[in-house]
Amino acid sequence: MSLRETIENKEIALIDILDVILDKGVALKADLVISIAGVDLVYLDLRLLIASVESLVQAQQVNGKTVSSEQFNREREELADATGQPIEWEN
Amino acid sequence: MDRLIYLYGLIPRKEEGQQPLPPLKGFDGTDNLYTIPIGDITAVVCQLDPEKYSEESIKERVNDDMEWLQEKAFHHHETVMALSKIFTVIPLKFCTLYKNPDSLKRAVQSNRSNMLYTFDLIAGHEEWNLKMYCNDQLLKKQVSGSNPVIEAKREEISQLSKGKQFFEKKKLDKLIESQLEEEKNKISENIHLHLKELARKGDVKKAWSAAATARKEDMAWNGVYLVEKSKVERFLEQIQQYEKELRENGWQLEASGPWPAYHFSSFS
Numbered sequence: 001m002s003l004r005e006t007i008e009n010k011e012i013a014l015i016d017i018l019d020v021i022l023d024k025g026v027a028l029k030a031d032l033v034i035s036i037a038g039v040d041l042v043y044l045d046l047r048l049l050i051a052s053v054e055s056l057v058q059a060q061q062v063n064g065k066t067v068s069s070e071q072f073n074r075e076r077e078e079l080a081d082a083t084g085q086p087i088e089w090e091n
Numbered sequence: 092m093d094r095l096i097y098l099y100g101l102i103p104r105k106e107e108g109q110q111p112l113p114p115l116k117g118f119d120g121t122d123n124l125y126t127i128p129i130g131d132i133t134a135v136v137c138q139l140d141p142e143k144y145s146e147e148s149i150k151e152r153v154n155d156d157m158e159w160l161q162e163k164a165f166h167h168h169e170t171v172m173a174l175s176k177i178f179t180v181i182p183l184k185f186c187t188l189y190k191n192p193d194s195l196k197r198a199v200q201s202n203r204s205n206m207l208y209t210f211d212l213i214a215g216h217e218e219w220n221l222k223m224y225c226n227d228q229l230l231k232k233q234v235s236g237s238n239p240v241i242e243a244k245r246e247e248i249s250q251l252s253k254g255k256q257f258f259e260k261k262k263l264d265k266l267i268e269s270q271l272e273e274e275k276n277k278i279s280e281n282i283h284l285h286l287k288e289l290a291r292k293g294d295v296k297k298a299w300s301a302a303a304t305a306r307k308e309d310m311a312w313n314g315v316y317l318v319e320k321s322k323v324e325r326f327l328e329q330i331q332q333y334e335k336e337l338r339e340n341g342w343q344l345e346a347s348g349p350w351p352a353y354h355f356s357s358f359s
Contacts, residue, residue, distance in 0.1 A: 007346055014165075021164060021353065030198070031189045
């Protein structure tokens with residue numbers, strides 16, 4: 001496989017997408033102007049959400065326990081309640 | 092009330108004649124994308140319900156609904172990406188919306204010459220991004236161990252009394268920090284300048300803080316390059332080469348692409 005293909009097939013991080021589509025792209029005069037409060041701020045919000053889920057998973061791994069999916073979902077819901085953010089994903 | 096027009100990208104009209112637009116779902120997931128010819132330029136768009144997508148409601152979701160933003164950002168990216176695999180595309184910014192086709196036509200017509208110039212620039216090229224990270228601890232050891240300025244300062248300090256040493260050591264730490272930043276910039280800039288030679292164009296973007304990327308270290312460099320398709324492999328090999336050489340000094344080089352030419356088709 002060429003280097004190009006290897007990199008092309010890598011999963012793209014959201015930050016890379018935001019870095020590109022919010023920051024640049026032709027600023028053609030539009031009728032609706034959607035101004036976005038700095039990409040880093042948007043991304044920081046998102047990181048906090050992701051990080052809180054990740055640290056939950058890691059904490060479980062450190063404890064050496066296997067997390068059952070029910071238990072995980074329950075804790076995820078608790079986390080969602082705590083942060084006031086809906087967390088959904090497809091199974 | 093007219094339906095809103097969401098503009099994804101602009102393509103040369105002659106390319107549309109050669110290959111039809113593939114079926115792609117629009118921003119709200121129901122209607123398909125379609126094209127609006129405007130002279131020798133074709134706009135690729137979808138329609139949106141103005142009641143559901145007012146300026147206010149989009150702003151609110153962008154700022155408060157991270158999941159929505161994530162989903163729609165991916166949608167925008169994937170759609171423009173699919174177009175750029177088939178056509179020469181000028182990609183538009185996320186959420187570029189017009190109240191009706193006439194308004195879109197006016198905006199495109201008034202920028203026609205810029206757009207034709209941009210098509211020429213980006214045709215047959217790809218946009219690539221390189222983010223460089225550096226583990227400060229490793230580089231710091233090197234800098235503080237091999238830098239003559241720092242060596243001399245250390246020698247000087249060892250001659251002082253204990254009390255003075257304390258303050259002088261603080262100063263030395265600051266000196267090391269600034270030498271470290273200088274060293275990082277020097278290495279990054281050298282790589283950037285060399286890569287720029289292999290590309291048609293190269294630019295420096297804002298580097299992200301560690302808080303934004305959730306890495307331990309700040310981003311040292313964020314570079315973007317417009318590379319001729321036939322030269323991409325060579326370009327990436329060069330990055331791989333640098334990565335190998337610098338890895339043991341704590342550097343990480345992360346290339347991503349190919350991107351639609353967001354950076355290099357920007358004019359305003």
